[in-house]
Amino acid sequence: MQTINIHEAKTHLSRLIAQAQHGEPFVIAKSGKPLVIVRALPTVQDQAKKRLGFLKGTMQVPDDFDRMGSDAIATMFAGDKA
Structure with a gap:
């Protein structure tokens, strides 16, 4: 970590922030003593990318999933005609 x-951080802040956004955090020091660490915050887009496919291979959906229970549903909507 750089x-x-x-003084240098103030002079080159935009460039340093761009580096942090690309995964290169850095330390700001005063008189050679580290004060703070600067790193990019995760964004909503980053979190969404990580979740993509997180259940892949853990479950199976039957081919007739969209028709399952259709008779029972039709009966509930039609009501008892007796």
Whole structure:
């Protein structure tokens, strides 16, 4: 992790932030002593990408899933005609 002094961080803040966004965090130091770590926050888009396919291979859906229980549902909507 790169260590930057405060003066240099102020001078090159935009470039340093861009580096942090690309996964390169850095430390800001004063008189050679580390003060803070700067790293990018995860975004909603990053979280959505990580979740994509998280259940892959863990369950199976039957081919007739969209028709399952259709007779019972039709009976409930039609009511008892007796």
